[in-house]
Amino acid sequence: MSPADLSVCFVLPSAYGYFTDGVEAAGGGARQLSFISRALADELDVHFVVGDYGQPAWEVVDGVTLHRAFRSSVETPVWRQPGRLVRLFAAMRRANADVYLYRGYPFLATVTYTLARALRAEWIYSLGNDSHLTTDIDRLPILFRTLFVRALDDAAAIVAQTDVQAEMLRKRFDVPSTVIPSGYPPVESTAPHAERKGILWVGRLDRQQKRPHLFLDIADAVPKATFDLVGPDGEEPAYNERIRSRAAELGNVTDHGSVEPDTVHDFYRDAAALVNTSAFEGFPSTFLEAWRYDTPVLSLSVKPSRYASDAADSGYADKDTEKLAALVRDVAADPSLRVQLSRPTYEYFQEHLTIDSVVDGYRTLLGRIRVDK
Numbered sequence: 001m002s003p004a005d006l007s008v009c010f011v012l013p014s015a016y017g018y019f020t021d022g023v024e025a026a027g028g029g030a031r032q033l034s035f036i037s038r039a040l041a042d043e044l045d046v047h048f049v050v051g052d053y054g055q056p057a058w059e060v061v062d063g064v065t066l067h068r069a070f071r072s073s074v075e076t077p078v079w080r081q082p083g084r085l086v087r088l089f090a091a092m093r094r095a096n097a098d099v100y101l102y103r104g105y106p107f108l109a110t111v112t113y114t115l116a117r118a119l120r121a122e123w124i125y126s127l128g129n130d131s132h133l134t135t136d137i138d139r140l141p142i143l144f145r146t147l148f149v150r151a152l153d154d155a156a157a158i159v160a161q162t163d164v165q166a167e168m169l170r171k172r173f174d175v176p177s178t179v180i181p182s183g184y185p186p187v188e189s190t191a192p193h194a195e196r197k198g199i200l201w202v203g204r205l206d207r208q209q210k211r212p213h214l215f216l217d218i219a220d221a222v223p224k225a226t227f228d229l230v231g232p233d234g235e236e237p238a239y240n241e242r243i244r245s246r247a248a249e250l251g252n253v254t255d256h257g258s259v260e261p262d263t264v265h266d267f268y269r270d271a272a273a274l275v276n277t278s279a280f281e282g283f284p285s286t287f288l289e290a291w292r293y294d295t296p297v298l299s300l301s302v303k304p305s306r307y308a309s310d311a312a313d314s315g316y317a318d319k320d321t322e323k324l325a326a327l328v329r330d331v332a333a334d335p336s337l338r339v340q341l342s343r344p345t346y347e348y349f350q351e352h353l354t355i356d357s358v359v360d361g362y363r364t365l366l367g368r369i370r371v372d373k
Contacts, residue, residue, distance in 0.1 A: 028285030
């Protein structure tokens with residue numbers, strides 16, 4: 001079977017909002033797969049299993065056939081609702097693909113692997129967050145941990161986003177992987193740094209990983225700068241309320257809440273800098289979205305050089321909140337420093353991290369897979 005004859009199906013229920021208006025989109029991984037699927041649809045038969053938002057059982061958007069699975073819910077895990085698994089299997093069977101690709105949590109990885117093999121198809125695992133190889137696996141029941149290891153061993157391919165993730169896979173599971181970074185479409189123009197205002201934070205209000213409370217600490221410590229908080233609520237209502245209330249109390253913070261995927265780009269374009277307060281990441285889409293607009297990234301705990309050149313670490317605070325506050329203070333006041341910090345990562349993005357480069361990686365990977373159907 002030649003690559004042109006290959007049928008591939010991406011599986012990520014949270015991605016539907018990146019194909020249609022009026023549905024909340026969630027997660028950088030979902031956005032990435034929406035980019036990749038659209039780009040490959042010009043040459044392959046591409047399908048995508050998405051969540052149930054009341055849409056038709058199947059529809060075609062930008063050349064990608066979308067298949068409705070189950071209604072997503074953060075309150076009820078999949079393993080408590082066998083009916084959701086039935087709907088997932090029905091959607092995957094309707095796609096009738098040669099290869100199924102899933103990106104994300106180990107539990108649903110084991111499920112999609114099992115269903116793909118039941119359909120006599122190949123399966124690819126695309127690693128998202130670093131935690132998918134550590135704490136997320138350790139929380140699984142022993143049966144699913146065992147099945148996840150089997151899925152990795154039997155995968156047609158495994159995609160890591162960074163060399164660090166590839167090494168994690170090798171050390172813990174002794175499996176090879178192909179490193180394909182995340183990417184983003186380039187933009188035609190960027191805003192002059194002298195005209196930019198506001199220090200930006202973008203993400204879900206997640207206490208353990210994203211830690212927006214630390215962003216508000218920085219805003220409190222740098223009262224002369226203005227700050228923009230952008231993102232939907234997380235899974236802890238009490239924490240969400242604390243963050244929203246504290247943001248409202250700080251006179252230099254504007255809480256924009258959840259915004260449409262296309263609207264968020266205006267914030268990156270106009271920001272003096274993006275601040276990242278995450279405890280850990282996979283390949284943060286927020287970095288890519290900032291870099292493509294020539295916007296500097298100031299990061300508390302996640303080392304930017306993991307995803308770009310060593311020069312990216314000029315904005316790294318090495319887990320020191322006082323150092324991060326000093327960086328924010330300086331960048332907010334000095335447009336020339338913004339240029340100095342942002343230009344190396346902007347150039348690196350243009351050369352290595354555009355979506356075309358990423359799609360080339362997936363195209364090559366899929367071309368190596370042999371399917372007998």
